[in-house]
Amino acid sequence: MFHAEAQGDLGIFGNDPGAIIAVKVLGIFVIMVLMTLLTIWAERRVVGRMQMRIGPNRVGPFGLLQSLMDGIKLALKEEIIPKGAHLAVYIIAPVIAATTAFLTFAVIPLGPEVSIFGTVTPLQLTDFPVSVLYILAVASVGIYGIVLAGWSSGSIYPLLGGLRSSAQMISYEIAMGLSFVAVFIYAQSMSTSQIVAAQEPMWYIVLLLPSFIIYTTAMVGETNRAPFDLPEAEGELVGGFHTEYSSLKFALFFLAEYVNMVTVSALATTLFLGGWRAPWPISLWDQANVGWWPMLWFFGKVFAFIFVFIWLRGTLPRLRYDQFMKFGWKVLIPVSIAWILIVAIARYLRNAGGLESRNLLFVASAVLIVFVLVSYTLDLRRKKSDEIEEQRVALEAEKDFDPFVGGFPVPPMPGQVAQPSRRTKATISSGASPAIISETTEGTNV
Amino acid sequence: MNGESVVFWVSGTFAVVGALGMVVSKKAVHSALWVAFAMINIAVLYFALEAPFLGTTQIIVYTGAIMMLFLFVLMIVGVDSSDSLLETIKGQRLLAGLFSLTFGGVIVASISSTLASPSAGLAYANAGYGGHMQAIAGLIFGTYLFAFEALSALLITAALGAMVLAHNERWIPRKTQDQMQRERTLSNHVTPLPAPGVLARNNSVDTPALLPDGSTSIDSLPNAFRGEGQVSKTTSIEEAGK
Numbered sequence: 001m002f003h004a005e006a007q008g009d010l011g012i013f014g015n016d017p018g019a020i021i022a023v024k025v026l027g028i029f030v031i032m033v034l035m036t037l038l039t040i041w042a043e044r045r046v047v048g049r050m051q052m053r054i055g056p057n058r059v060g061p062f063g064l065l066q067s068l069m070d071g072i073k074l075a076l077k078e079e080i081i082p083k084g085a086h087l088a089v090y091i092i093a094p095v096i097a098a099t100t101a102f103l104t105f106a107v108i109p110l111g112p113e114v115s116i117f118g119t120v121t122p123l124q125l126t127d128f129p130v131s132v133l134y135i136l137a138v139a140s141v142g143i144y145g146i147v148l149a150g151w152s153s154g155s156i157y158p159l160l161g162g163l164r165s166s167a168q169m170i171s172y173e174i175a176m177g178l179s180f181v182a183v184f185i186y187a188q189s190m191s192t193s194q195i196v197a198a199q200e201p202m203w204y205i206v207l208l209l210p211s212f213i214i215y216t217t218a219m220v221g222e223t224n225r226a227p228f229d230l231p232e233a234e235g236e237l238v239g240g241f242h243t244e245y246s247s248l249k250f251a252l253f254f255l256a257e258y259v260n261m262v263t264v265s266a267l268a269t270t271l272f273l274g275g276w277r278a279p280w281p282i283s284l285w286d287q288a289n290v291g292w293w294p295m296l297w298f299f300g301k302v303f304a305f306i307f308v309f310i311w312l313r314g315t316l317p318r319l320r321y322d323q324f325m326k327f328g329w330k331v332l333i334p335v336s337i338a339w340i341l342i343v344a345i346a347r348y349l350r351n352a353g354g355l356e357s358r359n360l361l362f363v364a365s366a367v368l369i370v371f372v373l374v375s376y377t378l379d380l381r382r383k384k385s386d387e388i389e390e391q392r393v394a395l396e397a398e399k400d401f402d403p404f405v406g407g408f409p410v411p412p413m414p415g416q417v418a419q420p421s422r423r424t425k426a427t428i429s430s431g432a433s434p435a436i437i438s439e440t441t442e443g444t445n446v
Numbered sequence: 447m448n449g450e451s452v453v454f455w456v457s458g459t460f461a462v463v464g465a466l467g468m469v470v471s472k473k474a475v476h477s478a479l480w481v482a483f484a485m486i487n488i489a490v491l492y493f494a495l496e497a498p499f500l501g502t503t504q505i506i507v508y509t510g511a512i513m514m515l516f517l518f519v520l521m522i523v524g525v526d527s528s529d530s531l532l533e534t535i536k537g538q539r540l541l542a543g544l545f546s547l548t549f550g551g552v553i554v555a556s557i558s559s560t561l562a563s564p565s566a567g568l569a570y571a572n573a574g575y576g577g578h579m580q581a582i583a584g585l586i587f588g589t590y591l592f593a594f595e596a597l598s599a600l601l602i603t604a605a606l607g608a609m610v611l612a613h614n615e616r617w618i619p620r621k622t623q624d625q626m627q628r629e630r631t632l633s634n635h636v637t638p639l640p641a642p643g644v645l646a647r648n649n650s651v652d653t654p655a656l657l658p659d660g661s662t663s664i665d666s667l668p669n670a671f672r673g674e675g676q677v678s679k680t681t682s683i684e685e686a687g688k
Binding site: 147403 | 476505510514517521673
């Protein structure tokens with residue numbers, strides 16, 4: 001059963017009459033706006049429940065219209081543009097953020113072929129051979145919105161937020177892109193509809209579990225959501241990149257954040273949870289994957305992801321910036337590369353020898369996950385003992401020589417010995433100027 | 447005019463506008479933005495030429511990664527710094543003009559030489575591979591594998607070199623969060639130290655804070671401002687009123 005290759009045919013895309021395209025475009029836009037309103041409402045209610053509050057419940061049934069009212073309020077508020085802002089860039093930034101957020105959804109398959117006004121057409125605006133890469137490309141343009149907002153505000157906190165955001169997005173986009181590679185290798189395609197078709201026998205969350213874990217971690221980082229919401233860390237940066245924005249421009253950033261959340265959830269559904277395919281007990285019903293029903297399963301899965309997003313925000317504290325970057329570069333990326341290597345070998349064994357390599361893949365993914373967990377725990381333990389030793393050394397060294405006496409870096413006085421460097425084991429004493437520290441070899445006292 | 451030529455004239459014009467904007471902008475950040483704009487338009491041209499893989503890669507790599515790194519550096523360097531237009535290298539303009547003319551000549555010559563013969567077409571180029579993605583993969587990981595690996599070795603060497611150059615040896619080990627917390631609890635100040643300055647009176651960093659009991663706190667000043675003769679006098683509201 002596992003041998004099914006990408007069966008979908010891209011020939012079914014691009015033949016729609018203009019009216020159907022217009023209907024689809026409008027449909028996607030309306031769905032995204034409605035999803036945003038619903039997600040904001042759901043977030044406030046769920047986080048409220050998690051924090052033992054009630055949450056908004058006054059406007060409409062269950063407070064459902066609250067976010068609509070907030071949107072209207074935001075649009076009617078006074079617009080304040082800071083004096084030091086670079087006006088053109090300042091205005092373009094929120095527009096870039098919002099438009100790119102909407103663009104991504106064009107290639108997400110919402111369902112199989114259905115009949116709209118008598119025309120048989122897939123429930124997807126369009127698709128092409130590299131549509132997953134297209135999503136990555138659009139997302140990387142979307143970052144410009146945030147970075148430029150930070151820069152053009154002409155103020156320090158937004159600038160710091162923009163800087164953090166650009167560093168964060170670049171680092172986590174690499175992990176994200178690498179997590180796609182395993183899916184591409186197994187689906188033998190980069191088009192979303194073909195990836196969904198290739199998951200007919202088995203969802204990739206089962207087959208490629210490490211990729212799924214890496215992607216879900218990276219997607220939280222990509223959307224600037226807690227616990228990775230460093231670009232807008234309100235405790236540190238006021239509001240981060242959008243501190244100086246108000247009224248409709250702020251609303252656009254808000255919209256972009258929630259649309260992005262829906263988009264990355266939809267992409268996770270498409271790549272790992274079988275897209276619009278019905279989950280197991282329902283899939284026994286032979287009408288489950290036909291007609292309009294799949295749209296329901298699809299949005300059910302998307303909402304499951306959104307719930308996890310909200311859950312994370314209600315549970316985890318924000319990471320410290322250096323820990324966050326360390327996690328991205330030193331854990332996520334190496335693990336992805338190791339996993340891709342395993343997947344490529346498994347795939348090669350199957351292609352070359354016709355070997356059934358699925359069990360190999362399961363064992364390898366279990367080993368990889370256990371390895372990461374064990375090495376992480378060992379690392380934590382080792383760090384603890386290292387820290388105690390370091391503290392002792394630091395305390396002893398401080399007795400003799402304080403390299404920052406008076407608040408400035410200073411060389412040791414005659415008779416004093418600088419504390420040995422951890423990396424080169426070099427020692428410096430009086431006479432050695434700071435410029436030649438790195439050249440002093442072990443045990444040399446000049 | 448068919449769709450392809452409409453896309454060409456629109457995106458091509460935008461790409462040229464972006465390139466010109468990059469040259470004439472005075473602010474470095476604006477220049478970087480114009481380049482990003484030109485890159486996206488070139489990517490659109492790739493799409494129109496039935497090379498979507500190249501187009502998306504162009505946006506991901508150039509717009510998303512490289513220009514973003516440029517912006518990152520520019521933002522660190524300074525928000526408002528603009529380039530000096532003074533010529534620092536003798537004869538730079540002359541040489542630059544000469545080289546760009548030569549380069550332009552080479553481009554025009556090579557394009558016009560290909561225009562003379564009829565184009566083989568996309569189908570011919572992709573024949574034997576089964577698609578343009580497979581064709582690119584076949585060329586990179588087959589025909590030009592050695593050149594590709596040599597390039598990646600060069601890039602890795604450059605990255606390592608950059609890391610070695612930027613490496614900074616710490617004088618004292620970084621205090622851990624645990625250590626800082628311990629120090630704070632054992633010190634006399636469990637809460638944050640008072641901020642310098644007196645609200646609504648003098649918020650300069652060299653003015654020690656006025657404590658509720660009327661005394662001033664030297665702890666509120668940064669280390670560098672604690673020296674003799676550097677500390678300003680704090681005036682309380684009563685004193686200022688006299």
